[in-house]
Amino acid sequence: MHPMNKCLLAVTLALLGSGSVLADGAQNKQSALEECSAYSGAGMRGCLQKKADASGIELARAESNVRGALKKWDEDAQYVKLAQSRFEVSNKEFLRYRDAYCGFNASLGGGRLVARWTLGSWLVLPS
Numbered sequence: 184m185h186p187m188n189k190c191l192l193a194v195t196l197a198l199l200g201s202g203s204v205l206a207d208g209a210q211n212k213q214s215a216l217e218e219c220s221a222y223s224g225a226g227m228r229g230c231l232q233k234k235a236d237a238s239g240i241e242l243a244r245a246e247s248n249v250r251g252a253l254k255k256w257d258e259d260a261q262y263v264k265l266a267q268s269r270f271e272v273s274n275k276e277f278l279r280y281r282d283a284y285c286g287f288n289a290s291l292g293g294g295r296l297v298a299r300w301t302l303g304s305w306l307v308l309p310s
Contacts, residue, residue: 215230215231215234218230219231219234246274249270250267250270253266253267253270254267
C-alpha cells in the first residue's frame with residue numbers, strides 16, 4: 184500500500200476508534216517492494232500499480248466508513264455537519280500534500296528514482 188494512503192487510512196481508522204495501523208504501513212510498503220522487485224521494469228511497475236489500485240479501493244472503503252459513521256453520529260447536527268465538512272476538506276488537502284510530497288521526493292532521487300504520474304497519483308519507484 185502506498186505509504187501516504189496508509190497514513191490516511193491510519194488516521195481514518197483512529198478516528199473511528201479502530202486503532203492505529205502505522206506500524207503496519209512500513210511492513211506493507213516493504214512487503215510490496217520485495218514482492219514486486221521480483222519483476223523487472225514494466226513488470227515491477229505493473230505489480231506496484233496493482234498494489235496502488237488495491238490501496239485506493241481500501242482507502243475509498245475507509246472513507247466511506249467514516250462518512251457513514253459521521254451520518255450516524257449521535258451529536259448535534261451543527262457538529263456533524265462541521266465534522267463532515269472538515270473531513271472532506273482534509274481529504275482534498277491531503278491529496279494536494281501527497282502530490283507535492285511525492286513530486287519533491289521524485290526530484291531528490293535524480294537518476295535513482297523513476298516517478299510516474301499514474302491514474303491521478305504519483306507512483307515513485309526505485310530504479
